[in-house]
Amino acid sequence: MRPIAFAALLSALIAPAALAQPPIVPCLGGTVFEDSNGNGRRDPGERGVAGQRVSDGETIVRSDAEGRYALPPRDRASQFLIKPAGYRLAPRRDSGLPDYWLNISLSPAPPLKYGGMPKAEPTCRDYALVPEKRSDADDLRVLVFADPQTKSETDIDYYRREIVEPIGRQFSGVHPAELGLSLGDITHDDLSLYPKLNAVTASLGIPWLHAPGNHDLDFDAARDEDSLLSYRHVYGPDTYAWEESQANFVVFDDVVYQPGRKPDYIGGLRPDQFAFLESYLASADKRRLLVLATHIPLFDAAPGQESFRHADRERLFGLLRDFPHVLVLSAHSHNQRHVFHDASVGWKGARPLHEYNVGAACGAFWSGIKNVDGIPDSTMSDGTPNGYARLRVKADARYELSWYPAKTRIAPFAQTAAGNAKYGMDGYTPQAGQRDVIENRVMNRYMSLYAPRTLRRGSYPIRGVFANVFMGRDDSRVEYRLDDGDWKPMKRVDQPDPALLGENARDDEATSLRSYDRAAVAKPSAHLWNAPLPTDAAAGEHAIEVRVFDAWQGEQRLRTSYRLLEAAP
The missing domain is CATH 2.60.40.10 (Immunoglobulins)
Known part of the structure; x- marks a missing residue:
């Protein structure tokens, strides 16, 4: 038989079988490479980096000897690189946020007021890692914001003048930290404010990570799985890990949306999140501080009130019990307190688990009497002034925490260095004419x-x-x-x-x-x-x-x- 006729016959024989098979969905893949010049592109001679982890929020895969990875696409997943210690990412996204993720949406998403997650076909995605020049022995400095919770552009202006700009002025052009964290309620239900708010935060010039809060939900979503689609279109994954030489960070969504119920949300975790945590923690370096960053606290808001599902908390505690250095950062309460979880709530670690429930950047929702600059006092209901926190992590996993009240909350009881020292106000330069709202405080x-x-x-x-x-x-x-x-x-x-x-x-x-x-x-x-x-x-x-x-x-x-x-x- 002539070769052409044989080929035609063979094709005819196998065609029905081929048509009977389901369509093959190509793997989503790419390369993790060392970006020696920091331009975000893989240039000739730039090597792939082996053993790097890429995840879709449930499964974790590692890059091969050439830096290549493959991860089957999962509908409405956010793929991300777990940034390794010793590297920084390049470049930044247009929003100023770090570029470590890619959204995948294979089918049309439900129509949502704030847009949800547009359809996005799987594409190859490379991740550029720039070697970090800092010494591993240096302290890691982290800015921690909880609940900026802006309701309007007016609130964004308060956030800019009250929280962000004073940090920039204080450090006079030197980076105030190596990393920033926002612990949810980035806005107050109006998700259209994200771009303007992100522009303010990005002006600090450091990588900034976000966790979602209950006011970041798509409240018109029909189910929990779709309730963060608009948030994820802007911020990427809702559960992910990020590593520095001194600490590993796991940032996760712990708001379970319950449409049609009262309350319409509760604290907890989904099965896919537990799958990711189990996989990630199985190989996490226990010598580093493990920081969990989330929105709803793990402790109950009041005795007898299950504000975080106890079964989920018990399962999370089980994953953490063998880690000797753990710090939980939470928000949500618009108060400030330290909680040390022990056996009475199911914690079985060698020592109590420290949770710092961070006070709000917006304080009491940008409320109260305005000062001479037109910014509300916004003292929280426990008497804490609005502001932000700083975390400093040592190379041996020890850490320090501090609270920085918004600068305009400090009344000018003295205008001299000696007077500032007398009143414990070193480093503050109050503006002329500024007074505390409550005179005998x-x-x-x-x-x-x-x-x-x-x-x-x-x-x-x-x-x-x-x-x-x-x-x-x-x-x-x-x-x-x-x-x-x-x-x-x-x-x-x-x-x-x-x-x-x-x-x-x-x-x-x-x-x-x-x-x-x-x-x-x-x-x-x-x-x-x-x-x-x-x-x-x-x-x-x-x-x-x-x-x-x-x-x-x-x-x-x-x-x-x-x-x-x-x-x-």
Whole structure:
């Protein structure tokens, strides 16, 4: 038989079988390479990097000896590179965010108000890694924002002037950190604000990672699986890992959307997230600090209220129990507190698991009396001023945490370096004319003090000084002294901050609106201390000094005073 006729016959014989097979979907793949010149393209001579992990949020694959990887496409998945320690990514996306992900949408997504995830066919995706020049022995500095929660462009302007720009000014062009984290509620339901908000955050010039919050959901989605499509179109994966020489970060969505139910969301994790966590943690370096960054806290909001599904928390605790260095960063509460999980809630690790529930950048949702710059006071319901946190990680996995109140929350009790030192305000330069909203409260970075201005000499000593220690923990040592006398312990009390109670009373008494939104309703604070003020001393002014022994920042002090006046019946 002639060759052409044989080929035709063979083709005819195999064609029906071929047509009977399901269509072959090509693997999504690419190369992870070392970008020696940082231009984001693979140029001749730039080698592939072996052993790098790429994931779709459930499965993790590794690149081969040539840096090549293959990952079958999964509909509406966000593929991402787990950035390895010792490298940075190049280049950035147009939004200014790090470029480590690719969305895949094989079928039309449900129609959503904010656009959802547009259809995107699988394509090859290369990832460029630029060798990091920093020493592994250097500390890692991380900026941590919780709940920027902007409702409008006006709020974005508050965020820019109150939070972001002061950081840039303070560091005078030097990078303020190596990494940034935002812990959800990036906006307040209006997802169209993402581009303008991201432009402000990206101005800090460092890689910035995001976790979604309950106000980042597509509330018109019919199910949880589709509730972050608009968010993921902008930010990529909702659950992923990122590694630095000092710490591994796992950022994850823990908001389970429950449309049609009350409440319409609860804290928890999906099966695909557990699959990713199990795979990632199986080979994670236990010598590094493991940081979990999420939105809804792992602890219950109130006794008997399951705000994070206990079964999911128990399973997560099981994955973490053998890691000796773990820190959980959460948000959502618009308060600030430290929680140490122990056996009473199912934690079985060698020592309690530390969760830092970070105060909000927007504080009490950008509410309260405006200052001379037109920015609302926005003190949170536990008396903590709005602001942001910093995390510093050592090479041996030790870490330090600090809270930075928004700069305009610090009242100008002194305008000199010596005065700033006296009041514990080193490094602050208050603007001329700026005043604290509550006149008998003094504040520095670490605490605020509230005391009566005057007391009658000889009256029953029931009035005292309150110290709101912003980073206070149950075991914090807080002491006071009067007129430079002996130091005495203060007692932690479970009650609202009296300064904020005063603001609530002034809002109630006002015959017209004092602000666009009233101050937050004061609630019991987890970090408030009290001590009595004696009335049997000589008439006149008496100094009050409080010192706090911060677990990470050392001893910090702040002073105020009160006056004893003579009076007759």
